[in-house]
Amino acid sequence: MTKRLASCPGDWEHFSHMADIGIRGVGCSIEEAFEQAAMALTAAITEPSKVRCRNSIQLEIQASELETLLFDWLNALIYEMAVRNMLFGHFQLHIDDCHLQAQAWGERVDRYRHQPAVEVKGATYTELRVANEEGVWIAQCIVDV
């Protein structure tokens, strides 16, 4: 569930918060870091490898700066998971100047196969950070569960 980060290509991990869960994606590009942050979001709920890519949805988000874009991206996924009763296990993104276009693949929640641990209520501003550190993009925040 919690992975050790490889430097590049993309990867994700969880970091500690007392009541909730920190999610972090890293990648060679900002798109990859956002994709991996979304994988970390799914991993807060279930083992991502258990999620089959049966259906996909498309999302388009515009924000004023990158951290708000990450906040909006994760909250858009949380909303889609809730109203479609789905989990997502694969993501493809294109980000152009704080404009995000994405496709997310997944399937309906299967309580027995996915064993979902928690329902994510929302992505928060706490520990919210999008940064390029020595050529590696990091996208992270705490999610409320």
Next chain:
Amino acid sequence: MDINDLKQSSKYSWQLDPRGHMRVPVVIYGDYDLVAAMDDKVLKQATNVAALPGIVTASYAMPDAHWGYGFPIGGVAAFDADQGGVVSAGGVGFDISCGVRTLRTGLKVADLELNKRILANALYEEIPVGVGSTGRIRLDDAQMDAMLAGGAQWAVAQGWGSAADLERIEEHGTMRDALPNEVSARAKTRQRSEMGTLGSGNHYLEIQEVSEVYDQRTAEVFGLHTGDIVVTIHCGSRGLGHQIGTEHLRDMAQAAHRHGIDLPDRELACAPIHSAQGRGYLGAMRAAINCALANREIITHLTRQVFARVLPDAQLELLYDVSHNTCKLEQHAVNGEIRQLYVHRKGATRAFGPGHPELPAVFRDVGQPVLIGGSMGTASHVLAGNAGNDALSFASACHGAGRSMSRRRATKTWRGREVIDELEERGIIVRSPSMRGIAEEAPDAYKDVDAVVNAADRAGLARKVARVIPLVCIKG
């Protein structure tokens, strides 16, 4: 946290005097061990709250305080609208009006013994619980708005609940001045299939036994005796509240500078109470309170149906229903002057003392029941609001045990199956769709609820009335 940073003002009260941008002191309640064990970030967050415009008297942290987002969990702060005071989406949190209600059953432990497992299975079957569960109630647009305006009163009028419950719910079952038209279409869509669902995480339905009574007179008024069986439900405003929290947090964080508010942490997102944004949030947040009250009333109705089938002698009567993530307009005495204040309680329970005019007649002499949920497998407590706590914490007390270990560490420490087997050996039946969820909620991942409650009692916030222990736990 480094307790040396604080001035001890009594055995159970610790203070940080204003410095820097702080407008008021921080006051933390707890014994030495509880306060010393709190994360440094609790003090940092309480200090940030103390710097918000219009804050009155102090930024408080209850004995179960832990690192939240924006406000600490266990944070209490009151604001005066006429002195530039703010309302904060971060100060209420995502799970608006998350709360606890306890029902008496009229049963004793012996009445349950033969049917305990049947009852556990039937409750697990009947009450939607966990990620992806959906309720049977579907509301059209008009019904959704009626629910958001009416709360538990609406649920009772629909036949989901009992009219006798209403006076035993804060706000008598309906939060006034809710504005359903301030609730976004997305928030309403997110709620469509979630009416009457328990949720997941630390939300639960438990069958419990009253194991100890500390205050006979008050317990008598509350109708609690040693060996009684009670049912406790812990859940909130579901997807609707989460979506309102998310949207308003974002909007308030973005607009703060327009209101001349300098946010030390974006999560403290707030707006002046006297602003269109502040009024809009208050209206939507109050609608979410009604959603939570309706939700707990519907779950109560489902619970009663199960008991009627399995144990028809049971009479489920509501003891009380409290919410612990709210902002409410209340009247409080500040230095002898009565003022109207917007009191934020984030992971804190209202605890009106004896004689408070908002309380139903039955509780007028003893104070409001304060229901404190423990972790799965550990005790919960019933307390009563204390006379004089208005001056201590705007009549607030703790709300639960509070986590002592992150979810991540908990899943590395325990396996869900082992936790369930261990609890089963102690006579506690757990039903949950998620083994990982059980590991994350393992009893030892939480602080000692008894220590938290003792500190609340000794600090004078609320007094101990009875302790209850779990027999059956339905967990999301």
